[in-house]
Amino acid sequence: MAESRAGRVHVVGAGLAGLSTALRLAERGAAVTLHEAQRQAGGRCRSFDDPRLGRRIDNGNHLVLSGNASVRAYLRAIGAEDRLVAEPEAGFAFVDLATGRRWRVRLNDGPVPWWVGTASRRIPETTVADYLSGAWLALAGRGATVAEAIRARGPIWARFWEPLTLAAINTTPERASARLLWRVLAETFLRGGAHARPMLAPGGLGDALVGPAEAALAARGVEIRFGRILRAVEREGGRAATLRFSDGAEALGPADRVVLALPPSRLAPLMPELALPDDDCAILNAFFVVPEAARAALDRAAPITGVLSARTHWIFRRGDVVSLTVSASDRLGLDRADPAELTAMLWAETRAALGLGAEMSYANARINKERRATFDQSPAGVARRPAARTGLGNLWLAGDATDTGLPATIEGAIRSGETAARLAA
Ligand SMILES: Cc1cc2nc3c(=O)[nH]c(=O)nc-3n(C[C@H](O)[C@H](O)[C@H](O)COP(=O)(O)OP(=O)(O)OC[C@H]3O[C@@H](n4cnc5c(N)ncnc54)[C@H](O)[C@@H]3O)c2cc1C
Incomplete structure (x- = not known):
């Protein structure tokens, strides 16, 4: 009965914005269901077991700084403060x-x-x-x-x-x-x-930011329903009335509310009235498993190295895996490069940057292109960021592309969730 009077909040999208929204709503005592299209949470910030490398890796390097106040508050709330460690x-x-x-x-x-x-x-x-x-x-x-x-x-x-x-x-x-x-x-x-200070995740991003959030939500009675793609938001009288998912419809009661924590390209078909920024700015990551013979040299390298006069921008090392970030890889023309040539070129840069020796070869390699890593962060793109409030009385937006004032970052995504939760509560 309590729920039917207070209603339920349906949060759609279990990236960091959706996780943060659901967490903050549940803390306020709201009944929350989180719906996610994929079979795992985390969205653009996720970890997975890679059979080619034989390692658990992140989809891409993420730099978080100790001044990211919302990230730190989120870590405290999910009991994972020790999973993201600040450099000395x-x-x-x-x-x-x-x-x-x-x-x-x-x-x-x-x-x-x-x-x-x-x-x-x-x-x-x-x-x-x-x-x-x-x-x-x-x-x-x-x-x-x-x-x-x-x-x-x-x-x-x-x-x-x-x-x-x-x-x-x-x-x-x-x-x-x-x-x-x-x-x-x-x-x-x-x-x-x-x-x-750079904050590093020794066990990976999923272990720091996603798994503990799922556990915290479960402890508060929030169900995450995976494999549910939201296809349409049906409206009535200035409100969202029905959420039409790939596997069925969710009729909304008078007190039910919705937060869409989705990137612009996924939001656009659901909210065609919004003029949204493009979100097709790419980031390319390369991963190399470094052979045992190079471990001593690798262990001497900094955990993060900035690389100049190269295609590689940053090199992160964790255990025997080095991962390279090439930002704006679409603009810099790397997304169309031949994969074998690209791998050879990026490994040559890694060897030189980390002093691994000219003859050293890698054990395994993988290239991961995230074609929709961030929204268009030019002044024109920024001007199109949507507000958390929409024209629908019971529907709000979250996500790194909403108008947080911050770039497309974990900090921005988590903060957008705080805002949406405050409004929806
Ligand atoms: C390679 C890479 C490197 C990055 N580097 C950094 C960095 O160094 N520092 C930093 O702070 N940030 C970085 N970012 C950005 C950061 O990952 C994002 O800002 C953040 O993860 C966005 O979270 P979000 O919840 O807003 O969106 P998303 O993570 O995109 O979450 C949206 C979720 O909604 C789901 N979904 C989509 N459509 C539907 C639908 N119709 N129905 C149901 N569910 C749906 C998706 O599956 C996804 O799980 C990087 C991103 C990438 C890809």
Whole structure:
């Protein structure tokens, strides 16, 4: 009876936005059902057993920083704080493959950025004044790209602004929204190194962010119904009246509510009245199992290495697997490359970046292309982000593409769920 008076909330999509929505609603005492098209939760941030590598891997490297407050609150809520571990300092190792030069950027923990004034901690051949150029991002208008907002070029551009933009916004500085990059900086780096430490998942992303959330939801009586594709939202009198799934219909009672936690391309057919951003910006990841003979060299490498003058942008290592990120791989023309040539090229870069020796070959390799990794994070794409509220009185939106002010990130997805839960509750 209690449920029929208070109604049930149907959350559709069990990516991090949907998991976060369901969790926050359940905490408020709502009756919640989570519906997911796939056979597993996690969406664009998932782990799976890969038979080719013989390892459990993530679909792609995800960088989370210690300043991602919503991620940390979510981890606390699902009892998984120990599954995402902050590095002891905000340090970032880099190698430039054109010159072989290596350096480590090391932010100090406090809010006064004295590291910028210490040559050994900042990027080689940059000056204190170079870092001040970031202030232009704060002043940039809605329509400005990173390349328009920041005029500084030279080493600070090639070694900081360009790689940072690709990593954080998944597009080139010539396309990326300046405002989005500013929000990232304001919530992490500009608050001091304590807020910019990389957070690593020793057991993988599924083990940190997804499995414990499923357990927390089950403990609160939330059922996740897998293999259910939402095909249509039927409306009546300005409200959602029926959810039509691939395996049957869900008639909504007067107090029932809906949160659609879906990316734009999946949302578009369900809510044709919305003008949404495209979500076809790709990220390519390559995975290599490194043979035992190279383990000693591998263990000496930093857990994350930024790579310059290369197709590879970042190399993550976990156990005997190294995984490479190529951001904006569609824009950079890599998605159409021959797989064998691509694998050979990326392995050659890995060997050089990690100092594995020219003769060293990998044990197994895999390329994973996520064609719909992020939405269009240009100023035009950002202008089309939908709000959490819709024209339907009992239906709200969540997802990293909703108007969180943040880029398409785990932090944005989880925060969107907090907002949707607050509205739907
Ligand atoms: C390769 C890669 C690298 C990334 N790197 C980073 C990074 O370094 N740092 C970072 O913070 N973020 C990164 N991201 C972005 C991050 O993964 C996303 O922002 C986040 O996972 C989005 O979560 P979401 O819940 O909004 O969407 P999704 O994860 O897309 O979840 C949507 C869910 O809805 C389901 N679904 C779709 N249609 C339907 C339907 N009709 N009915 C029912 N269910 C449906 C899907 O199966 C999916 O599970 C990366 C993403 C990728 C792909």
